[in-house]
Amino acid sequence: MVSPVKNLIVVFSVMTLMKNVSPEDTTVLFYVRVLFTLYFGCSIALNFYIKSLVERKHDQTVIEVPPQPAGFFGRPSSSQPTRMTVEQYDLGELSKARSSLIMNGIFLAFMHLKMKALTPVVLQSALGILRILDDAMFRIHILNQPAEGELARPFKPEPGLLSMLTGSGARNSQTSSDNRRNQAQAAEDSSSSSSEDNKPKAATESPSTSEDEDNSTQK
Numbered sequence: 001m002v003s004p005v006k007n008l009i010v011v012f013s014v015m016t017l018m019k020n021v022s023p024e025d026t027t028v029l030f031y032v033r034v035l036f037t038l039y040f041g042c043s044i045a046l047n048f049y050i051k052s053l054v055e056r057k058h059d060q061t062v063i064e065v066p067p068q069p070a071g072f073f074g075r076p077s078s079s080q081p082t083r084m085t086v087e088q089y090d091l092g093e094l095s096k097a098r099s100s101l102i103m104n105g106i107f108l109a110f111m112h113l114k115m116k117a118l119t120p121v122v123l124q125s126a127l128g129i130l131r132i133l134d135d136a137m138f139r140i141h142i143l144n145q146p147a148e149g150e151l152a153r154p155f156k157p158e159p160g161l162l163s164m165l166t167g168s169g170a171r172n173s174q175t176s177s178d179n180r181r182n183q184a185q186a187a188e189d190s191s192s193s194s195s196e197d198n199k200p201k202a203a204t205e206s207p208s209t210s211e212d213e214d215n216s217t218q219k
Contacts, residue, residue: 010126014151032118040105043132046142047098051091053141059086089153093137123201124178129204168186 021028064081108124111117132138133165136155139145147153 006130007095007127010130011123014119014123014126018122021118021138023116028118032121033112036108036112036125040101041130043101043128044098046132046138047094047101049152050141051094054087054090054094057141059090061086063089063153065089086153090141093155097135097137113163121152 023029043124062085064083064085066081104124108121112121136151140151142146145151
């Protein structure tokens with residue numbers, strides 16, 4: 001996942017570079033369109049290529065995917081973790097990336113053709129190339145890096161710049177970790193208490209039985 005700091009550096013670099021560029025310059029216009037066309041075409045082709053690799057591997061390892069946070073216009077599909085195979089999870093991630101890419105392409109094409117905007121097109125192309133090189137699917141299936149650490153499934157959501165600067169992302173992560181630890185501890189305590197309850201109790205000798213035995217012995 002791309003660091004917000006890298007995104008910020010790319011944004012400032014592109015804004016500085018495009019500050020003195022005229023949108024009426026036909027040469028600049030041509031190269032900007034070529035850049036975006038190459039980026040968009042290569043991204044779509046790479047997405048489908050990784051999709052074919054995922055289907056070829058056919059990894060049926062089962063993982064638990066936590067419920068996704070609600071968006072602006074929706075709610076999470078379930079409050080419980082979802083169990084799915086690695087193949088299903090990877091195909092779902094590729095499908096979401098493909099849909100996002102197509103929507104961004106349509107939006108940028110509209111801005112460029114109707115509003116003569118160049119900077120958003122260059123910015124999206126630069127950020128998109130950076131995102132491809134740091135994408136988990138690309139690193140796992142193309143670079144053959146092990147799915148461990150930050151590449152472990154399910155992938156952690158990319159923190160925003162604001163949460164990174166304020167530390168709220170780290171606090172949320174720590175809170176989530178503490179909650180999982182508390183739940184595990186509670187489950188362990190519940191299991192241990194139930195096992196103790198199920199243990200057979202030691203037989204205790206009643207006083208009346210002891211007295212009867214003593215009387216019989218004296219006789």
